Amino acid sequence: GENVEQHPSTLSVQEGDSAVIKCTYSDSASNYFPWYKQELGKRPQLIIDIRSNVGEKKDQRIAVTLNKTAKHFSLHITETQPEDSAVYFCAATTPGSSNTGKLIFGQGTTLQVKP
Amino acid sequence: DAGITQSPRHKVTETGTPVTLRCHQTENHRYMYWYRQDPGHGLRLIHYSYGVKDTDKGEVSDGYSVSRSKTEDFLLTLESATSSQTSVYFCAIAGGPSTGELFFGEGSRLTVL
Numbered sequence: 001g002e003n004v005e006q007h008p009s010t011l012s013v014q015e016g017d018s019a020v021i022k023c024t025y026s027d028s029a030s031n032y033f034p035w036y037k038q039e040l041g042k043r044p045q046l047i048i049d050i051r052s053n054v055g056e057k058k059d060q061r062i063a064v065t066l067n068k069t070a071k072h073f074s075l076h077i078t079e080t081q082p083e084d085s086a087v088y089f090c091a092a093t094t095p096g097s098s099n100t101g102k103l104i105f106g107q108g109t110t111l112q113v114k115p
Numbered sequence: 116d117a118g119i120t121q122s123p124r125h126k127v128t129e130t131g132t133p134v135t136l137r138c139h140q141t142e143n144h145r146y147m148y149w150y151r152q153d154p155g156h157g158l159r160l161i162h163y164s165y166g167v168k169d170t171d172k173g174e175v176s177d178g179y180s181v182s183r184s185k186t187e188d189f190l191l192t193l194e195s196a197t198s199s200q201t202s203v204y205f206c207a208i209a210g211g212p213s214t215g216e217l218f219f220g221e222g223s224r225l226t227v228l
Contacts, residue, residue, distance in 0.1 A: 006157070044205070046215075102163060104160060105150075107157040
């Protein structure tokens, strides 16, 4: 089945700097790659996603890139702010035999943005 | 926020006792999921459902069972709780694989003593 590895596990940056989180996946059939943000004590929420027919997607200060050949994808946050401090999860999904889109998550990255 | 609620939100129980967590949605979504969250492991899929009475195993299904008799409810049962099942459990719903986004419940914190 699908396996998703996420690095680094923790990341500390100064406010205004950029942050990059990387994930690799194992199943070449995976076709959907979302990123979720989880603030302390809250539920995970989708912040951006990308499908396998697209190489890059941007939404204001965040962007995601996908390299299908290497089977890895990355989250880029520019001009980081203290409110970006949270745990970030990458995920990948592979259509199953019942087309259920089973979503497998990485281990998470704790991002700390220092004022 | 999507209409998804979990109960109970907090539970402390003893090893060997049965535990049932309930996920209720008002969105009429077809797909429902149970994940557990543990430090260093992220969110791991336990079981999921793609319709009434249609369920399948996830990554860490041993020791867990599920049932979905109605579209709106997805139950997770620990037949005989163990300390290794101490965790935060999240339910999630999705309209379908083509829609992508999962909407998570607020989580249920389970402590097995």
